[in-house]
Amino acid sequence: MTAYVEVNNLSKEYDDVKAVNGISFSVKKGICFGLLGPNGAGKTTTIEMMEGLIKPSGGEISFFGDPLNKESLKEIGIQFQHTALQDFLTVGETLKMFQAFYPNPANLNDVMEMCDLVDIQDRRHQKLSGGQKQRLLLALALINDPKILFLDEPTTGLDPHARRNFWDLITKIKHQGKTIILTTHYMDEAEYLCDEIVIMDKGNIIAQNTPSKLLTEHFSGAIIRLPIENLAGHEIADFGRRFGEHHVDIDAKDVEVSISELLTRGVKLDGLQVKSANLDDLFIKLTGHQLTQSQEEQGEQANLDSVE
Numbered sequence: 667m668t669a670y671v672e673v674n675n676l677s678k679e680y681d682d683v684k685a686v687n688g689i690s691f692s693v694k695k696g697i698c699f700g701l702l703g704p705n706g707a708g709k710t711t712t713i714e715m716m717e718g719l720i721k722p723s724g725g726e727i728s729f730f731g732d733p734l735n736k737e738s739l740k741e742i743g744i745q746f747q748h749t750a751l752q753d754f755l756t757v758g759e760t761l762k763m764f765q766a767f768y769p770n771p772a773n774l775n776d777v778m779e780m781c782d783l784v785d786i787q788d789r790r791h792q793k794l795s796g797g798q799k800q801r802l803l804l805a806l807a808l809i810n811d812p813k814i815l816f817l818d819e820p821t822t823g824l825d826p827h828a829r830r831n832f833w834d835l836i837t838k839i840k841h842q843g844k845t846i847i848l849t850t851h852y853m854d855e856a857e858y859l860c861d862e863i864v865i866m867d868k869g870n871i872i873a874q875n876t877p878s879k880l881l882t883e884h885f886s887g888a889i890i891r892l893p894i895e896n897l898a899g900h901e902i903a904d905f906g907r908r909f910g911e912h913h914v915d916i917d918a919k920d921v922e923v924s925i926s927e928l929l930t931r932g933v934k935l936d937g938l939q940v941k942s943a944n945l946d947d948l949f950i951k952l953t954g955h956q957l958t959q960s961q962e963e964q965g966e967q968a969n970l971d972s973v974e
């Protein structure tokens with residue numbers, strides 16, 4: 667498959683902050699590509715440079731083999747986290763208004779059907795639910811019939827049901843041949859949607875591959891999760907790593923062997939869970955902190971690395 671988008675040694679500095687620190691990756695045609703990472707990782711800065719909204723401090727971005735230019739920008743659609751919409755307009759009127767900006771727009775009914783908006787096309791914005799608003803913002807990103815669709819944290823703030831619906835929509839759009847580049851905090855979202863991902867932390871890429879290859883590369887076997895109090899009197903690092911405030915994760919190539927080792931070392935097994943690794947586990951393994959943690963929590967956790 668052809669590399670549709672190439673990012674080479676891209677960086678962005680703000681005064682003394684290195685928001686993006688010389689990252690490189692490529693995106694193939696027709697895939698869903700995910701940029702993952704915690705708050706402040708540099709995801710939004712990266713895609714805003716790719717969207718031509720902010721100027722890089724260094725590095726190159728190319729679309730379809732050519733450096734980012736006005737023509738390539740015509741082929742992208744952007745779903746913004748917040749777009750100022752006129753409250754007095756209906757869903758259908760808004761789409762029609764935006765459609766008029768483009769010389770070769772998508773068919774209005776096709777877009778409304780794709781984004782499940784047909785039944786609410788006469789509804790005004792202030793009457794829309796969170797999920798309906800997101801679907802309208804998605805429809806606006808598709809109205810110029812783009813080849814590449816950018817979604818920046820598209821499901822933040824949605825309830826679980828609306829998130830699932832949105833994931834199905836994104837999958838449908840991908841199956842129509844569009845290339846999707848999205849950012850997310852949610853590892854389950856990335857596992858569900860993305861064919862390839864990069865995981866960012868503090869402006870750097872710390873892992874890059876398909877979700878399943880990343881998991882087999884970093885984990886063999888299963889994870890044994892124990893309540894942290896079971897390891898009282900022991901150094902956590904001798905066994906595994908913290909998972910949140912209440913648990914410790916132990917990589918187990920062979921679950922039976924690991925359990926008998928734990929028993930031999932006097933570790934209680936009450937509350938033991940055995941699970942397969944997911945991208946959340948990978949992120950914790952690579953960075954030592956949880957994806958959804960705040961900076962303050964990370965600081966607190968550094969002070970809690972062993973149990974008294």
Ligand SMILES: Nc1ncnc2c1ncn2[C@@H]1O[C@H](COP(=O)(O)OP(=O)(O)OP(=O)(O)O)[C@@H](O)[C@H]1O
Pocket residue numbers: 680683684685686703704705706707708709710711712
């Ligand atoms: N305009 C700006 N001026 C100064 N610093 C900035 C600016 N924009 C971003 N930053 C900093 O750059 C770093 C990366 O921010 P960015 O928004 O790209 O992260 P993110 O991964 O998208 O986070 P989030 O998930 O919270 O949106 C952060 O430290 C942020 O404070």
